[in-house]
Amino acid sequence: MVATPKLSPLLVIVGETAAGKTALSIALAQRLGGEIICADSWTARRQADIGTAKPSREEQAAVPHHLLDVVEPDEDFTAAVFKRLANEAIKDISNRGKLSIMVGGTGLYVDGVLYDYGFLSAGDRGAREQLNQLSNQELLKRIDQLGLELGDVDIRNKRRLIRLIETNGAVPTRQAMRQSTLIIGLKYDRSELEERVTLRVDGMLEAGLKDEVRGLAERYGWDCEALKGVGYAQWKGYFEGTETAAEARQKIIKQTLDLAKRQRTWFKRNKSIQWFNTPVNETEIVDTVTTFLAN
């Protein structure tokens, strides 16, 4: 039996939005000679900078970042593509003798890499739009006609029904968690997180979020992918004249907190994550990482 080549070490930093992942990742990368891979479905998009809390120019200059700005505002980007690019980046980084630090709050993207998800066929965009016109009832009928097994699929969730048809009932795969991987999770106290999110949103407003949104809407239209995210979609009413900027702000804060909840729920089930309460004790984390790298 041939010994499997030693997997390059991977440090992963996860946690809810606004938990301080970016700051920590840069500090660690500088101390440990690392490069950052952004496991984030929104910072992957060009021109959406302020609302996605994308690492600043200074931060990007301080430490090499990967998978930032890889698609246009109106282009599709998916977990499967992310997984491929992220694995390439990890390989590239370790070839250069650096430490890969994957940072992000998009649970599916992170897990795709950690568990080597076997993503299924992509599904044609046009066909998908057609299926989307159908009601769940009609989709179920179609599924029945195709002789597909429903299995555990939630029949009230249209997207899942459409995926079932697109993948022709194939079952996706998942492997044991990647070896040589240390996962650090950052967690805030609820009320503190709420304060942080409010401050962050206000910071985005000062930084010109409204103009960023206007620009994207003018260039790509409200249907483009970049304008579907939190911080962007909530402006639609404002630009249509039905809502005030204050209402948009409130909605953004609320949706951000809702997002944080879903992120927490996602990461909660991964028992390998080592949680740290924030604000973090950096020395403590550096010790943890150093111990991990020594083994």
Added chain:
RNA sequence: GCAGGGUUACUCAAGCGGUCAACGAGGGCAGACUGUAAAUCUGCUGGCUUAGCCUUCGAAGGUUCGAAUCCUUCACCCUGCA
């Protein structure tokens, strides 16, 4: 002062004698998640020893087999006439 309208769970708001622990919305809590994932979807939301029991619909009485729903008085709010 007289005549009307109102007071429902965290908030807004339905109900108009039994099928009401009470529609719906918001908010809150919890969960699912494999090529849209910042998406999409689900459950719970008076209390408890939770297939059952107990306490709720401004307050106190009353009518009734039975009341959030009807009657009386009181408190507070709104409107019309004075």
